[in-house]
Amino acid sequence: MIDIRRVFTQVEHIHHEFGPRAATPLVRGAIGAVLTNPFAGRYEADILPMMTLLDPVGVDMAHRLRAAMDVPVERIATYGKGAIVGAAGEQEHGALWHVPGGYAMRELLGWKGDRNAYRQGVAEEKSGQPGNALSIVPSTKKVGAPGTTLDVPLTNINASYVRGQFDSIEVRVPGAPAADEIVFILAMSTGYRVHERVGGLRAENIAKWDGLR
Amino acid sequence: MSANIRKLIVQVDETRKEMGQAINPPTRRAVAMAVIENPYAGRYSESLDDLIAIGEELGALLGEKCVKALGIAPGQAQSYGKAAIVGEAGELEHAAAILHPKLGAPLRAAVEKGAALVPSAKKRGTLGTAIDVPLGHKDAAFVRSHFDAIEARVSDAPRANEIVVAVAVTDSGRPLPRIGGLQASEIKGEDGLR
Numbered sequence: 001m002i003d004i005r006r007v008f009t010q011v012e013h014i015h016h017e018f019g020p021r022a023a024t025p026l027v028r029g030a031i032g033a034v035l036t037n038p039f040a041g042r043y044e045a046d047i048l049p050m051m052t053l054l055d056p057v058g059v060d061m062a063h064r065l066r067a068a069m070d071v072p073v074e075r076i077a078t079y080g081k082g083a084i085v086g087a088a089g090e091q092e093h094g095a096l097w098h099v100p101g102g103y104a105m106r107e108l109l110g111w112k113g114d115r116n117a118y119r120q121g122v123a124e125e126k127s128g129q130p131g132n133a134l135s136i137v138p139s140t141k142k143v144g145a146p147g148t149t150l151d152v153p154l155t156n157i158n159a160s161y162v163r164g165q166f167d168s169i170e171v172r173v174p175g176a177p178a179a180d181e182i183v184f185i186l187a188m189s190t191g192y193r194v195h196e197r198v199g200g201l202r203a204e205n206i207a208k209w210d211g212l213r
Numbered sequence: 214m215s216a217n218i219r220k221l222i223v224q225v226d227e228t229r230k231e232m233g234q235a236i237n238p239p240t241r242r243a244v245a246m247a248v249i250e251n252p253y254a255g256r257y258s259e260s261l262d263d264l265i266a267i268g269e270e271l272g273a274l275l276g277e278k279c280v281k282a283l284g285i286a287p288g289q290a291q292s293y294g295k296a297a298i299v300g301e302a303g304e305l306e307h308a309a310a311i312l313h314p315k316l317g318a319p320l321r322a323a324v325e326k327g328a329a330l331v332p333s334a335k336k337r338g339t340l341g342t343a344i345d346v347p348l349g350h351k352d353a354a355f356v357r358s359h360f361d362a363i364e365a366r367v368s369d370a371p372r373a374n375e376i377v378v379a380v381a382v383t384d385s386g387r388p389l390p391r392i393g394g395l396q397a398s399e400i401k402g403e404d405g406l407r
Binding site: 006011017018 | 226228366368
C-alpha cells in the first residue's frame with residue numbers, strides 16, 4: 001500500500017526582508033513525499049489501514065528534513081504539515097496524514113506522550129513541561145494538479161500562541177501530484193520571522209505548558 | 214562588491230519510481246537559488262562589473278550548496294545548469310552579466326572538471342515566476358540521457374529590484390533513459406561535447 005515515488009526537500013535561509021540583516025538567518029525547511037494513492041479513482045470506505053502504515057514514512061521524513069536543514073534538534077522551534085491529493089483522490093485521503101505526520105515530528109523533537117492514545121482521539125492531561133512538542137501541529141490540505149502550491153502553516157512546537165513564530169512556507173513539487181498520487185508534507189523552522197515585531201507571547205515566557213501558552 | 218543576499222533556497226528532488234519502474238539508485242537533482250539585490254535596478258549602466266563579480270561569488274556558493282545537499286563528492290556530479298530571473302526594474306543583460314562571464318569557473322571547481330558548456334536560461338519575471346533550468350552532462354554536452362531541466366521558483370521573489378539566481382547539479386540523468394545517443398560511459402570528456 002505504501003509506494004513512494006519521489007522525495008522532494010527544500011531548505012531556505014532567510015537573511016533579511018528589506019530590514020536589518022539577521023545575525024543568524026531564519027532556517028525554514030519542508031519535505032514532500034510523493035506516494036501512489038491506493039484509493040485513487042473510487043470511493044473506499046475504510047482507509048484507516050493506510051494511516052498506521054504511514055508511521056514509518058513520517059519518521060523517516062522528519063529525520064531527513066532535520067538533516068537537510070542541518071541544524072540541531074534543539075533549534076527546531078516551529079512545525080507544520082500538509083497534503084496535496086491528486087485529482088483522482090479526495091481530500092479525506094490527505095487527512096490520513098494528521099496522525100503519522102504530526103507525531104513523527106513531535107517524537108523527533110522530544111514529545112513524551114502516547115501516540116496510540118492520540119490515534120484513538122484521547123487527550124492527555126498536561127502539567128509542568130512533560131516534554132517538548134506539546135502544541136498541535138498546524139496543517140493544510142487540498143486536492144490539486146501537478147505543481148499546485150500549498151501554504152503550510154508553522155507555529156511554535158510548545159505553545160501555539162507564540163505570535164512572532166506564526167509563519168508559513170510555500171511548498172510546491174513540480175510535476176506532482178499526478179491524478180493518482182498524494183504529496184505528504186512536513187515542515188519545520190528555527191523560529192521567529194526575520195523581522196518579527198508585532199508583540200505577543202514570547203517563547204521564553206511559555207508558562208502553562210498546555211500546548212497553547 | 215559582494216552580493217546582498219536576502220534568501221538562499223536549496224531543493225533536492227529524488228525520484229525512486231517512474232511509470233511503475235523502480236529507479237535504483239534513485240535519480241537526484243539539486244537546485245540552489247539566491248535572491249539578491251540588483252545593484253543596477255532602475256537605471257542604465259554601461260558597466261555591469263558588479264554583477265559579473267556577483268556571478269563569480271554565486272557560482273561557488275550555489276554550486277557547493279548543491280553538492281552538499283546531494284551528499285556527494287564533487288567528482289560524482291554528473292550534470293549541471295544555471296539560470297536567472299530578473300525583476301521588473303532590471304534588464305535581461307543583468308542576468309547575462311551574472312551567468313556568463315565568471316559564474317562557470319567556480320561552479321566547475323565545485324563539481325570537478327566540467328568540460329562542457331553550462332546550459333542556461335534567463336528571463337524577466339515577478340514574484341513566483343518559475344524558470345526551467347536546463348541540465349546537460351558536465352563533461353560531454355551530447356550525452357542524451359542527461360538532457361533534462363529542473364524548475365526554479367521562489368514564491369516571494371524577484372521583487373522589482375531583485376534577481377533570482379539558480380544553479381542546478383545532479384548525480385544522475387533522467388530516470389528511465391532509453392532514446393539512445395551518446396552514453397555517459399562512452400564519453401571522452403575532452404572537448405566538452407562528446
